[in-house]
Amino acid sequence: xxxxxxxxxxxxxxxxxxxxxxxxxxxxxxxxxxxxxxxxxxxxxxxxxxxxxxxxxxxxxxxxxxxxxxxxxxxxxxxxxxxxxxxxxxxxxxxxxxxxxxxxxxxxxxxxxxxxxxxxxxxxxxxxxxxxxxxxxx
Numbered sequence: 599x600x601x602x603x604x605x606x607x608x609x610x611x612x613x614x615x616x617x618x619x620x621x622x623x624x625x626x627x628x629x630x631x632x633x634x635x636x637x638x639x640x641x642x643x644x645x646x647x648x649x650x651x652x653x654x655x656x657x658x659x660x661x662x663x664x665x666x667x668x669x670x671x672x673x674x675x676x677x678x679x680x681x682x683x684x685x686x687x688x689x690x691x692x693x694x695x696x697x698x699x700x701x702x703x704x705x706x707x708x709x710x711x712x713x714x715x716x717x718x719x720x721x722x723x724x725x726x727x728x729x730x731x732x733x734x735x736x
Contacts, residue, residue: 600682601652602635603659604675604725607644607668620667633658636684638729644668645729647722649682674725683722 612620617639628634633650646662648655656676663671 599678599680600649601655602675602677602679602683602722603648603655603673604722605646605648605659605662605671605673606729607646607662607671609639609642609644609667609669612639612667627658631658634682634684634687636687636726638726643729645674645726647684647726649679649684652678675721677721679720679722683720 624637631650631654633648633654635647635649637644637646648658659673662668
C-alpha cells in the first residue's frame with residue numbers, strides 16, 4: 599500500500615527560471631524514488647502532494663522541510679492510501695498549454711470552478727481544492 603503526505607509552505611517569490619530548475623531536479627529525483635504527486639504554487643504559497651513508499655516520502659519531506667526556499671512548512675496529512683491520486687505525475691512546474699490545462703481540468707474538476715460543491719472523494723483532493731480556492735486569484 600502506498601503512502602501520501604500533503605504539506606503547505608510559503609516561499610519567497612520564485613522566478614520562472616528558478617521554478618523550471620526546481621522542476622527538472624525534482625522530476626529526476628522523484629522518478630528514481632518512485633514518487634508521484636502534485637505541486638501547486640500560487641504567489642508564494644505552495645501545496646504539495648507526495649505519493650509513494652512511506653519511508654521514501656518521509657525522507658523527501660524532511661529534505662523539503664529543511665530547504666531554505668520554504669518557510670512555515672506545515673504537514674496537513676500523512677497516511678496510507680489505496681491508490682495514488684496523481685499516479686502519472688512526476689511533479690514539477692511548467693506553463694501549461696491549453697490542451698494540458700484541459701487535461702488537468704479533467705483530472706481535477708474543481709479547477710474550472712473552485713467554488714463548486716466539493717466533488718473530492720479523498721482527504722488529499724479536498725486539501726488541494728481548499729488550497730486552490732484560497733489562492734487561485736492572488
